[in-house]
Amino acid sequence: MAVLEADQVTKTFDEGREAVPVLKGVSLQLEPGEIVTLEGPSGSGKTTLLSILGAILTPTGGRVVVNGHEIVASRANDLAAIRRQAIGFVFQQFNLFPALSALENVEYALNIKGMNGGGARREAEAALDAVGLAERKHFLPRDLSGGQKQRVAVARALAGRPPILLADEPTANLDSQVGLQILEMFRDLAKRDARALLIVTHDPKVRGIADRVLRIRDGLLLNGNE
Amino acid sequence: MVDLALKTLLHDRLRFAITVAGVAFAVLLVFVQVGLFLGLLDNATVTIKHIDAELWVTSRNTPNVDFAHVFPESRVDRVRSIPGVARADNLIAWFFTYQLPSGAQEGSILYALKDFKSWNLPWDVMEGNLEDLRRGPYLFLDGSATKRMGPFAVGEYRELNGRRVQIIGRTRGALSFTTTPITFMDYDLAQSIQSQSLRGQTTYILVKLAPGADLETVRAEIRRRLPYNDVFTRDEWASRSRNYWVVSTGLGLNMGLTVFLGCLVGVVVVAQTLYTSTMEHLKEFGTVKAIGGGNLDIYRILAKQASAAALVGFVFGALGAVLLRPAMAGVDLKLIVPPVLGAAVFVGTFALCLGAAMISFRKVAAIDPALVFRT
Numbered sequence: 378m379a380v381l382e383a384d385q386v387t388k389t390f391d392e393g394r395e396a397v398p399v400l401k402g403v404s405l406q407l408e409p410g411e412i413v414t415l416e417g418p419s420g421s422g423k424t425t426l427l428s429i430l431g432a433i434l435t436p437t438g439g440r441v442v443v444n445g446h447e448i449v450a451s452r453a454n455d456l457a458a459i460r461r462q463a464i465g466f467v468f469q470q471f472n473l474f475p476a477l478s479a480l481e482n483v484e485y486a487l488n489i490k491g492m493n494g495g496g497a498r499r500e501a502e503a504a505l506d507a508v509g510l511a512e513r514k515h516f517l518p519r520d521l522s523g524g525q526k527q528r529v530a531v532a533r534a535l536a537g538r539p540p541i542l543l544a545d546e547p548t549a550n551l552d553s554q555v556g557l558q559i560l561e562m563f564r565d566l567a568k569r570d571a572r573a574l575l576i577v578t579h580d581p582k583v584r585g586i587a588d589r590v591l592r593i594r595d596g597l598l599l600n601g602n603e
Numbered sequence: 604m605v606d607l608a609l610k611t612l613l614h615d616r617l618r619f620a621i622t623v624a625g626v627a628f629a630v631l632l633v634f635v636q637v638g639l640f641l642g643l644l645d646n647a648t649v650t651i652k653h654i655d656a657e658l659w660v661t662s663r664n665t666p667n668v669d670f671a672h673v674f675p676e677s678r679v680d681r682v683r684s685i686p687g688v689a690r691a692d693n694l695i696a697w698f699f700t701y702q703l704p705s706g707a708q709e710g711s712i713l714y715a716l717k718d719f720k721s722w723n724l725p726w727d728v729m730e731g732n733l734e735d736l737r738r739g740p741y742l743f744l745d746g747s748a749t750k751r752m753g754p755f756a757v758g759e760y761r762e763l764n765g766r767r768v769q770i771i772g773r774t775r776g777a778l779s780f781t782t783t784p785i786t787f788m789d790y791d792l793a794q795s796i797q798s799q800s801l802r803g804q805t806t807y808i809l810v811k812l813a814p815g816a817d818l819e820t821v822r823a824e825i826r827r828r829l830p831y832n833d834v835f836t837r838d839e840w841a842s843r844s845r846n847y848w849v850v851s852t853g854l855g856l857n858m859g860l861t862v863f864l865g866c867l868v869g870v871v872v873v874a875q876t877l878y879t880s881t882m883e884h885l886k887e888f889g890t891v892k893a894i895g896g897g898n899l900d901i902y903r904i905l906a907k908q909a910s911a912a913a914l915v916g917f918v919f920g921a922l923g924a925v926l927l928r929p930a931m932a933g934v935d936l937k938l939i940v941p942p943v944l945g946a947a948v949f950v951g952t953f954a955l956c957l958g959a960a961m962i963s964f965r966k967v968a969a970i971d972p973a974l975v976f977r978t
Contacts, residue, residue: 428973433893454897461895468975472890474607476614485605489896493604533894545976 379406379442380540380573381430386439388425388596399425401596402439409540410571412564414584417593423577424545426593430575431466431543432459444540461490465534465572467563469546471526473518479505479529480514483536490537504532507566524555531563535570542567542574553582560586607891608907611884618876619912625872626916626952627923632865633948634924634940640858641944642937647780647848648841650696650714653726658822659840660808661833666851667844669712669779671696671806674832679808681828687816692716693805695793699786701752702762709751711744711786712779715793722809725787730757731772736789743772747935748784764796780848782935808832866955873912874959877905881963885970892972901967905960913956917949 388400399422407413417423428434429441432448433456441448444463448456473482483501487493492500505514508528518526527547534542544563548556560576564586567574576583584590592599612619645652651659651668660682662672682691695715700708716722719733731743742763744755752761760767768788777785794801812821818836825834835843849855881888888901924940931938 424973424976428976431893433972457892457895457897460893464895466893466975468890468893470886470975472886472893472975474611474887474890476610477605477607481605481610485607486894488604489891489894489900497604 378408380409380444381405381407381575382440382442383426383430383436384440386426386429386436386441388422388429388434389437399596400429400436403593403596403598404439405591405598407541407573407575409573410568411589412567412574412576412587413589413591414576414578414587415591415593416578416581416584419579421593422596423593427543427545427575427577430541431464432456461537463539463541465537465539465542467527467530467534467542467544467547469549471518471523471530471550473526473529473533475518478515478517479510479521479525479532482518482529483533486533487536492537500536501532504536505529507535508532508562523551524559527551527559528562531559531566535566538570538572540572542572544574544576546578546580547576548578548580548583553580556580557582557585606907608904609911611880611887611904612908612911615880618880622873622876622912623916623919625876626869626912626956627919629865629869629872629955630917630920630948630952631923631927632868633862633951634920634944635927635938636858636861636865637944638924638938638940639931639936640854641939641941642931643780643782643854644845644848645937645939646778646782648844649776649778650724650785651837651841651844653723654694654809655721655723655811656809657812657818657837658810658825659835659837660810660825660829661835661840662806663831663833665833667780667847668696668840669698669781669783669844670847673800673804673806676803676805678829678832679805682808682810682825685821685824685828687813687821687824688810689813689816690721690811692718692722692809693790694722694807694809695790695801696806697793697797697801698783699763699797702765703752705753709748711748711784713786713788713793715788715790717790719787725774725777725785727775727777729773729775733772733787735771736787740766740768740792741771741789742768743774743787744770745774745777745784745786747776747778747782748786750782750935751784766796768792768796778935866951869916869952870955870959873909873956874962877909877912877960877963878966880908881905881966885967886974888967888970889972889974892970893975898968901970902964905963905967906957909956909960910953913953916956917952920952921945921948 384404386400386403389396389398403426415423429436432443443459446459480501483504484497487497487500505511508531510528662674665672676693679691679693682688697713699711699713701711702708757770759770822834891900928938
């Protein structure tokens with residue numbers, strides 16, 4: 378059964394008097410444990426689709442079901458709850474909190490999900506251990522390399538065991554070797570716990586880790602998915 | 604639980620220090636302004652507070668205790684004959700001028716009674732025996748006179764209206780709203796020194812009630828017998844004297860404006876620093892939303908930061924006020940901070956800081972979590 382499902386999703390932005398259609402009827406499904414990449418040129422609608430699948434934006438039309446929750450016309454509070462329960466994000470810019478240590482960055486995400494105290498601390502430590510950063514758990518982001526920051530971001534996304542992981546250009550700010558190592562680690566961790574992983578990327582090397590590759594252009598998924 | 608609010612606040616220590624300084628400045632300003640004003644008002648009624656009289660008979664429409672008008676001293680006999688009056692005495696409170704050894708002149712408020720001890724005046728004697736005031740041209744002078752008249756010692760002479768009077772005692776804490784020192788002298792001596800104005804005249808009649816006497820009944824009878832005088836209870840008279848300074852002189856308005864400006868400075872500093880901090884951390888707030896946090900989580904962060912600034916700023920401001928007290932006392936200014944003022948400033952500081960954070964609340968409520976995808 379699909380853990381993430383989009384059916385004829387459209388999204389139109391109003392820019393002044395003009396309505397700009399960004400997504401024109403996108404349908405896809407992600408199964409648990411499936412690794413999928415979404416490729417496409419700039420302006421093709423990748424990030425908008427990722428935002429809708431991640432319950433950050435609502436679609437203009439169509440239907441999106443995230444882990445059993447339909448998000449059509451959801452209120453902002455409902456969307457936040459869906460994000461808390463079902464989704465782990467990894468961002469291109471890492472988006473770590475600069476005042477928090479690696480461990481605290483992961484633990485805070487768990488706090489937001491409602492987990493507190495020693496349980497949250499232990500799970501955050503386990504997540505950092507899983508990405509190989511146990512030794513640097515007390516380092517602030519400014520004292521970590523780009524690859525290490527992205528490992529913390531991956532640990533944060535994994536914490537709380539969300540069934541869906543969404544990554545936006547996770548290798549864009551890393552050198553190719555480090556980026557590939559992190560992606561392989563990310564893939565292994567996702568597969569281990571049967572989580573669906575969707576990676577938006579420009580980087581053709583990323584498709585090497587994917588079970589399936591989606592291509593988007595001008596707001597439409599292209600046929601011939603690999 | 605990870606405290607993102609405090610950790611972020613302390614991560615930028617300089618900004619936090621500026622915020623705290625703004626709050627502390629506002630708190631200190633309010634404490635000093637209001638405290639000094641309360642200290643001056645306390646001076647304004649210090650004699651009323653200490654004199655052991657339940658009723659004060661004054662000339663009609665006397666505005667405050669320092670600005671007395673005369674009336675015939677014989678009226679005291681009419682008061683003494685009223686049932687329920689245990690004791691009634693004339694009191695002169697009059698502005699005198701000293702001719703100082705340097706040739707300069709300096710004013711003093713003179714309190715003159717025949718029996719000081721019966722009325723608990725003066726209430727804090729440092730040197731001298733009050734009984735001796737009856738024995739000749741003697742006076743007690745408050746220590747605060749040193750600031751205006753220079754050092755003086757018991758045994759020295761001073762000139763009052765051309766009369767040499769010997770200082771035989773020193774008191775403490777007897778000064779007026781305007782910090783004019785108070786001189787204590789025998790009633791008859793005062794009348795003879797200022798005979799043109801005071802011969803056969805007094806400025807107040809102090810009344811002590813007999814045990815069990817009804818104050819209002821006695822007051823009504825005094826009013827009936829002295830229709831051209833006013834009769835006040837101790838509290839009414841103190842309140843009237845204070846109100847004169849607060850309302851009639853514009854000092855109350857002045858203090859209110861200063862307090863308002865102090866608060867405004869605090870609010871502007873806190874609002875400005877919190878808003879700037881919010882703008883700089885928009886992406887982090889966007890991340891909080893993206894990982895599942897709601898507006899409430901972000902409001903909590905901002906409220907906690909504002910509260911921390913309020914608490915630390917209050918502590919530093921209050922500490923500053925405490926440290927200023929001895930310095931103020933050195934120039935005979937009292938800084939009075941009653942618990943209710945401390946509590947009001949504490950609550951007000953939090954309210955103002957949280958109010959300042961409201962501007963940031965509006966900004967973060969509109970944060971689009973999709974901004975986390977923007978580079």
